[in-house]
Amino acid sequence: MKRVLTYGTFDLLHYGHINLLKRAKALGDYLIVALSTDEFNAGKGKKAFHDYETRKMMLEAIRYVDLVIPEESWDQKISDVKEFKVDTFVIGDDWTGKFDFLKDYCEVVYLPRTPEISTTQIKNELKGNQNG
Numbered sequence: 001m002k003r004v005l006t007y008g009t010f011d012l013l014h015y016g017h018i019n020l021l022k023r024a025k026a027l028g029d030y031l032i033v034a035l036s037t038d039e040f041n042a043g044k045g046k047k048a049f050h051d052y053e054t055r056k057m058m059l060e061a062i063r064y065v066d067l068v069i070p071e072e073s074w075d076q077k078i079s080d081v082k083e084f085k086v087d088t089f090v091i092g093d094d095w096t097g098k099f100d101f102l103k104d105y106c107e108v109v110y111l112p113r114t115p116e117i118s119t120t121q122i123k124n125e126l127k128g129n130q131n132g
Contacts, residue, residue, distance in 0.1 A: 002028035005086040005106075007071050009036040011048040013058050016114035023111050024090040025064035032084055033059055034071040081105045 006024050010017055010033070025031040036044075038052045048055065052070070059068050069080070081089065081102060089102050093110040102108050 001030055002087045003030045003032065003085055004028035004088045004090055005032045005034065005080060005084065006090045007034040007036070007077070008091075009041060009046065009048055010055050010059055011050055013055070018062065018064075019114045020090075020092060020111060021059075021062055021064040027088050027090060027109060030066045031064055032067045032069060032080075032086070033065050034069050034076075034080060035059060036071045040070075040072050077102060078105060 004024050004027050006020070008017075008020075021031065021033070035052065035056055036046075036048075038048065041048055050058075056068050059065050067084075069084075077089070077099065078101075080086065082105065086106050088107040088109055089099060090109045090111055091099060092113045094113060096110045099108055
């Protein structure tokens, strides 16, 4: 069984996220999603609209996702790859080169983002609608 791992906050879940998860799952048989916890996001200066449990529940309902685990620190990636016997690490191409250190442990794939959608774009549009 080929195992694939990706990371993210997956806040304001949208079709760009679904597209990423679908393409990630196509690279293997079992997709693991490491979901940023609320505490980890706070440490990065981010606050998700939905709390961790809600985001986890939504991800678990997506047919491409086999397992959701917590992402609690930047440093857990190597241990996750080893613990879950990951064959392929997948992340959006906005991170190109940032996770090449994982190539010693598994294949690393940077997938193109869905260009016309992002959580930041949704948040900005919602702010604009509140002001107008």
